[in-house]
Amino acid sequence: MHEHTIVLEGDSRIPDFLTGELQAKLAYVDEGILKATVPADGSRVVLTLREAPDAERARALEVKVRRVLEAMVRGAVRPRQKVLEDHLDRPVPSSADPMPALMERGEVVPEEQGIAALGPLPVRLIEFFERHFVELAEGFGARPYRFPTLIAASLLDRVEYFRSFPHSLTFATHLREDLDVIEGFAKDAHCRDEALHIDPTALSGIRALLSPAVCFHYYGALAGSQLEEGVCATAVGNCFRYESSNMTSLERLWNFTMREIIFVGPKDFVLENRELARSRVSPLLDDWGLAYRVEGANDPFFVGDFKKQVAFQSAFQLKYEIRALIPHRQGTLAVGSYNFHQDFFGRNLGITLPDGNPAFTGCVAFGLERMAYVFLAQYGLDSAAWPEAVRRGAG
Numbered sequence: 001m002h003e004h005t006i007v008l009e010g011d012s013r014i015p016d017f018l019t020g021e022l023q024a025k026l027a028y029v030d031e032g033i034l035k036a037t038v039p040a041d042g043s044r045v046v047l048t049l050r051e052a053p054d055a056e057r058a059r060a061l062e063v064k065v066r067r068v069l070e071a072m073v074r075g076a077v078r079p080r081q082k083v084l085e086d087h088l089d090r091p092v093p094s095s096a097d098p099m100p101a102l103m104e105r106g107e108v109v110p111e112e113q114g115i116a117a118l119g120p121l122p123v124r125l126i127e128f129f130e131r132h133f134v135e136l137a138e139g140f141g142a143r144p145y146r147f148p149t150l151i152a153a154s155l156l157d158r159v160e161y162f163r164s165f166p167h168s169l170t171f172a173t174h175l176r177e178d179l180d181v182i183e184g185f186a187k188d189a190h191c192r193d194e195a196l197h198i199d200p201t202a203l204s205g206i207r208a209l210l211s212p213a214v215c216f217h218y219y220g221a222l223a224g225s226q227l228e229e230g231v232c233a234t235a236v237g238n239c240f241r242y243e244s245s246n247m248t249s250l251e252r253l254w255n256f257t258m259r260e261i262i263f264v265g266p267k268d269f270v271l272e273n274r275e276l277a278r279s280r281v282s283p284l285l286d287d288w289g290l291a292y293r294v295e296g297a298n299d300p301f302f303v304g305d306f307k308k309q310v311a312f313q314s315a316f317q318l319k320y321e322i323r324a325l326i327p328h329r330q331g332t333l334a335v336g337s338y339n340f341h342q343d344f345f346g347r348n349l350g351i352t353l354p355d356g357n358p359a360f361t362g363c364v365a366f367g368l369e370r371m372a373y374v375f376l377a378q379y380g381l382d383s384a385a386w387p388e389a390v391r392r393g394a395g
């Protein structure tokens with residue numbers, strides 16, 4: 001395999017607030033792209049390809065990349081990056097990438113890109129954080145739920161997920177009920193280059209996907225009902241987002257777990273609880289010694305929807321993220337989010353308030369693998385260096 005690099009000069013400068021999103025989206029432009037980067041000056045796009053393209057293919061690639069630039073960059077307005085809390089300068093003892101040591105000790109065992117088994121060290125940390133998140137949920141009188149890993153295609157359709165996040169979907173299918181098909185598959189099935197070779201016509205239609213979030217299940221469960229008052233629920237579950245070549249380390253997984261605390265009810269009920277949750281989460285993060293910041297954010301919409309949706313989320317302050325410091329790459333990583341969806345789910349799913357109007361929803365979501373990862377990135381693997389509260393609970 002001969003890697004090959006092509007450089008596309010931009011028509012206009014790519015603003016710094018877009019480079020991360022743009023790099024992530026360029027991974028989906030073509031199967032030949034191994035990596036896409038935008039240098040700090042935003043002047044161009046550098047694509048690392050699997051192999052050298054011929055002239056025609058190079059042109060086709062350029063057209064697709066320019067389409068992305070056109071959709072995401074042209075006319076983009078810097079979102080109001082409101083910072084609500086800033087503890088990024090809290091001193092932390094480690095500046096090493098925890099991944100090599102975690103892999104060497106068998107604490108993280110990659111199975112496929114974006115799929116990893118976790119050993120006792122990260123698991124004890126996750127269980128420790130989880131105990132506190134569950135307690136936090138109980139403080140809101142949250143009703144406990146367990147949701148399936150699969151989610152109905154019809155539910156995702158009703159909440160317009162396909163339009164906004166097509167790139168990250170993971171489909172569930174099975175063999176068609178047909179004796180010849182099933183016997184034929186059993187006889188011939190094999191993996192080549194880590195991919196299962198299969199006749200696509202042997203597969204069923206798609207009625208379910210692997211769930212990309214936890215709270216959709218709760219809104220689905222409430223569909224068509226009238227609430228007497230605001231309700232709160234909590235659940236932890238497997239979530240799936242295909243993040244292409246962006247899946248490296250525990251930072252970005254295909255299969256990860258999320259704890260969510262979900263509020264459904266009148267607008268003030270949801271907004272007040274979102275704020276109350278934030279005021280109760282920060283003391284926990286402080287106890288755990290984390291360096292982090294809470295700031296305005298947006299969801300990773302796909303190219304076509306991106307500009308409009310980001311402007312909308314930013315204008316209405318629909319999403320805040322807890323971004324923890326990653327010392328070894330002098331960056332931050334979202335470990336959790338506070339979301340307000342207005343009455344979007346209430347409207348689309350027919351969840352109503354006593355006055356007949358659609359209910360409002362919001363959720364607080366924590367990425368559990370990322371919690372463990374950022375803690376280890378800031379404090380290292382040796383529990384002797386950990387803050388007292390974490391050492392006692394998870395050391």
Ligand code: AMP
Nearest residue numbers: 251252253256334335336337365367370
């Ligand atoms: P979101 O619903 O996008 O705000 O996600 C909630 C949280 O889930 C994020 O703050 C992350 O901590 C976590 N998360 C989202 N995507 C991934 C991923 N691909 N890998 C690991 N954790 C993720």
Ligand code: ZN
Nearest residue numbers: 215260363365
């Ligand atoms: Zn949610």
